[in-house]
Amino acid sequence: MKFDTPAGANPIDRMAVVGRAHDRIDGPLKTTGRAPYAYEHHREAPNAAYGQVVGAAVAKGMVRSMDLDAARAAPGVLAIVTAADLGKLGFGQFGKGKFNTVKLLGGPAVDHYHQALAIVVAETFEQARAAANLVRIDYTRSQGRFDLDEALKTAPLTGGSSDEGSAAPGMDRVGDFEAAFAAAPVTLDARYTTPDHSHAMMEPFASIASWTGDALTLWTSNQMIAWGHGDLAKTLGMPKDKISFQSAYVGGGFGGKLFLRTDAVMAALGAKAAGRPVKVALPRPLIANNTTHRPATRQRIRIGATKDGTITAIAHESGSGDQPNGSPETAVNQTKLLYAGANRLTAMRLAVLDLPEGNAMRAPGEAPGMMALEVAMDEMAEKLGMDPVAFRVKNDTQVDPEKPTRRFSQRQLVRCLTEGADRFGWTRRNPKPAAVRDGRWLVGMGVASAFRNHINMASGARVRLDGRGVVTVETDMTDIGTGSYTIIAQTAAEMMGVPVDAVVVRLGNSAYPVSAGSGGQFGAANATAGVYAACVKLRDQVAQRLGYNSADVAFAGGKVTSGNRSADLAQAAAAGELVAQDKIEFGDLEKQWQLSTFGAHFVEVGVDAYTGATRLRRMLAVCAAGRIINPKSARSQVIGAMTMGVGSALMEELAVDPRFGLFVNHDLATYEVPVHADIPHQDVVFLDEADDKANPMKAKGVGELGLCGVGAAVANAIYNATGVRIRDYPITLDKHL
Numbered sequence: 001m002k003f004d005t006p007a008g009a010n011p012i013d014r015m016a017v018v019g020r021a022h023d024r025i026d027g028p029l030k031t032t033g034r035a036p037y038a039y040e041h042h043r044e045a046p047n048a049a050y051g052q053v054v055g056a057a058v059a060k061g062m063v064r065s066m067d068l069d070a071a072r073a074a075p076g077v078l079a080i081v082t083a084a085d086l087g088k089l090g091f092g093q094f095g096k097g098k099f100n101t102v103k104l105l106g107g108p109a110v111d112h113y114h115q116a117l118a119i120v121v122a123e124t125f126e127q128a129r130a131a132a133n134l135v136r137i138d139y140t141r142s143q144g145r146f147d148l149d150e151a152l153k154t155a156p157l158t159g160g161s162s163d164e165g166s167a168a169p170g171m172d173r174v175g176d177f178e179a180a181f182a183a184a185p186v187t188l189d190a191r192y193t194t195p196d197h198s199h200a201m202m203e204p205f206a207s208i209a210s211w212t213g214d215a216l217t218l219w220t221s222n223q224m225i226a227w228g229h230g231d232l233a234k235t236l237g238m239p240k241d242k243i244s245f246q247s248a249y250v251g252g253g254f255g256g257k258l259f260l261r262t263d264a265v266m267a268a269l270g271a272k273a274a275g276r277p278v279k280v281a282l283p284r285p286l287i288a289n290n291t292t293h294r295p296a297t298r299q300r301i302r303i304g305a306t307k308d309g310t311i312t313a314i315a316h317e318s319g320s321g322d323q324p325n326g327s328p329e330t331a332v333n334q335t336k337l338l339y340a341g342a343n344r345l346t347a348m349r350l351a352v353l354d355l356p357e358g359n360a361m362r363a364p365g366e367a368p369g370m371m372a373l374e375v376a377m378d379e380m381a382e383k384l385g386m387d388p389v390a391f392r393v394k395n396d397t398q399v400d401p402e403k404p405t406r407r408f409s410q411r412q413l414v415r416c417l418t419e420g421a422d423r424f425g426w427t428r429r430n431p432k433p434a435a436v437r438d439g440r441w442l443v444g445m446g447v448a449s450a451f452r453n454h455i456n457m458a459s460g461a462r463v464r465l466d467g468r469g470v471v472t473v474e475t476d477m478t479d480i481g482t483g484s485y486t487i488i489a490q491t492a493a494e495m496m497g498v499p500v501d502a503v504v505v506r507l508g509n510s511a512y513p514v515s516a517g518s519g520g521q522f523g524a525a526n527a528t529a530g531v532y533a534a535c536v537k538l539r540d541q542v543a544q545r546l547g548y549n550s551a552d553v554a555f556a557g558g559k560v561t562s563g564n565r566s567a568d569l570a571q572a573a574a575a576g577e578l579v580a581q582d583k584i585e586f587g588d589l590e591k592q593w594q595l596s597t598f599g600a601h602f603v604e605v606g607v608d609a610y611t612g613a614t615r616l617r618r619m620l621a622v623c624a625a626g627r628i629i630n631p632k633s634a635r636s637q638v639i640g641a642m643t644m645g646v647g648s649a650l651m652e653e654l655a656v657d658p659r660f661g662l663f664v665n666h667d668l669a670t671y672e673v674p675v676h677a678d679i680p681h682q683d684v685v686f687l688d689e690a691d692d693k694a695n696p697m698k699a700k701g702v703g704e705l706g707l708c709g710v711g712a713a714v715a716n717a718i719y720n721a722t723g724v725r726i727r728d729y730p731i732t733l734d735k736h737l
């Protein structure tokens with residue numbers, strides 16, 4: 001089904017099932033421990049041996065020698081695989097996937113600290129771990145580049161839509177920023193930094209690999225089945241149809257599991273060498289440096305406005321670093337779209353670093369970008385003597401500020417801000433910083449806009465109807481804790497007119513049609529739109545079987561009705577199962593309409609007057625993100641995102657050792673994230689929307705919107721509480737001194 005005109009009325013509009021809070025259909029399986037996660041496929045892969053990954057102990061250099069003798073002789077060891085063994089194992093074509101910047105098995109060259117150099121396979125986990133510790137590797141260490149500020153001094157501009165033929169490649173310009181900024185009566189020129197972040201998901205990277213002849217089955221933990229499937233085939237130099245790639249349950253990913261990682265590759269290699277199934281989980285201390293992270297940024301924002309608060313000039317520049325051939329953290333994205341202003345400039349620089357590979361973490365680009373932009377807006381409001389809500393409202397735009405002929409498909413930023421202000425009691429905020437005290441606490445309120453783009457992705461599904469009236473959906477969509485199982489069941493139930501418990505949902509398997517997958521807050525809307533498309537076909541088949549005119553058939557209450565004729569849905573499949581497959585694809589509506597999601601975050605904090613420690617007191621998010629398919633699971637997404645935003649404001653930071661080129665705090669004891677005790681009451685409000693330009697579900701993403709802006713709202717609340725403006729995240733107590 002091609003979506004190339006705005007959606008008209010359709011069966012989803014009935015909203016008998018869609019749009020209603022529904023408990024997770026996979027909840028009981030998960031809470032009783034019966035949902036098999038990657039490491040738990042004991043039944044399908046009996047007798048699995050254990051693989052332990054050996055990570056490089058230097059960040060940059062060459063392996064000079066590897067002594068495996070002691071490890072080989074250790075109890076229980078079945079096999080050891082290094083890059084030197086690939087040829088004789090039949091992987092002479094071993095390479096790198098499309099989505100990895102760096103090889104997932106290094107050697108002799110070492111690209112980053114904890115890059116995998118070997119896997120040791122043994123009968124038990126303890127034996128594998130003990131033997132891995134006996135692997136002796138000597139390195140020739142070379143000088144790496146680990147200092148972002150230093151590397152950015154000579155880093156080139158990157159990206160930008162005006163690359164070709166432009167005087168300044170990598171820079172996007174509208175009007176004359178410099179002249180407008182120079183002429184503006186009120187200006188701000190400020191720099192902000194965000195550190196490297198780790199996804200720190202609950203379930204570690206884990207895989208079980210099992211070979212039958214030259215065919216491989218992999219149970220893994222991955223957000224994007226088709227990407228992982230393709231990249232595993234590419235990495236191992238095998239045809240895709242020889243690999244079954246499965247990830248039915250995922251214990252969190254946050255972008256870290258968008259891509260194939262070393263656990264999958266090493267499990268496959270280890271299983272081949274050992275001649276039996278092998279399971280590999282990356283130990284927590286390996287994850288921060290072996291896998292990807294959100295890259296640190298250095299951002300500069302300049303805003304010029306007239307005295308009445310109209311922005312006339314806005315510039316956002318961001319620098320980040322990555323491995324050679326890596327990509328920038330696109331922290332300037334939202335600044336292209338969020339506020340009006342005739343003269344604009346955005347630019348990114350990308351430095352080459354020898355730190356581990358940087359890549360997407362929840363709301364890549366916007367999450368760190370909003371942490372800077374929305375503090376800059378707060379600073380600017382103060383300079384103007386304006387209320388920060390009013391300043392944002394004044395600079396709202398209903399058109400793409402870079403291409404004014406394009407309108408937003410829907411944009412209720414102003415309503416999010418004003419309705420949020422009402423609900424939060426914003427008028428009680430004292431605009432004078434450090435003026436409100438509650439015992440030892442300095443109390444302040446902060447606000448930030450929320451913004452995240454909505455992304456269209458093609459997404460396919462297969463739907464079956466059997467003679468009992470059970471509807472089964474198969475798609476390679478994943479559920480990374482987000483509620484995909486449930487919203488897909490709701491969609492199929494709505495379309496086929498059956499209760500949710502008459503729908504079976506099967507996900508996360510390369511044998512099923514390729515879906516959008518889970519990432520970039522594009523999963524829910526696109527994957528359900530793919531199920532919608534398949535159900536449209538199934539409805540036609542049902543009508544045909546029953547001899548009804550498919551133009552006027554209604555599906556409700558387990559019955560199919562056409563005029564004065566009616567039948568049980570199951571009857572249509574009495575003579576044999578019906579199977580329909582389709583996918584949603586997108587035309588160029590996006591050229592005419594900018595698809596984005598909006599919101600507002602309100603935060604109240606207390607800052608301890610004696611220690612500088614910050615405690616959250618209240619949080620509110622108001623979101624405008626199209627139709628909300630399941631308000632309960634969407635709320636869970638948003639409160640989780642708000643929690644992550646608190647982490648980014650106050651705690652999260654991978655500390656770089658500039659001498660040895662590694663993230664020092666590579667475990668959950670030292671990489672701090674909020675726990676329940678850190679998070680107070682959270683309110684989430686969804687505005688009533690349905691975006692007919694987005695897809696037939698009229699839904700957009702929400703899981704990342706909930707994060708974008710939270711960090712800045714916390715920072716702004718801290719400023720309001722203390723009068724101390726901290727522009728370097730995380731805002732730890734030492735920075736108040």
Ligand code: MOS
Pocket residue numbers: 223253254255256258360361362363364518519520521
């Ligand atoms: Mo998200 S960082 O695209 O999983």
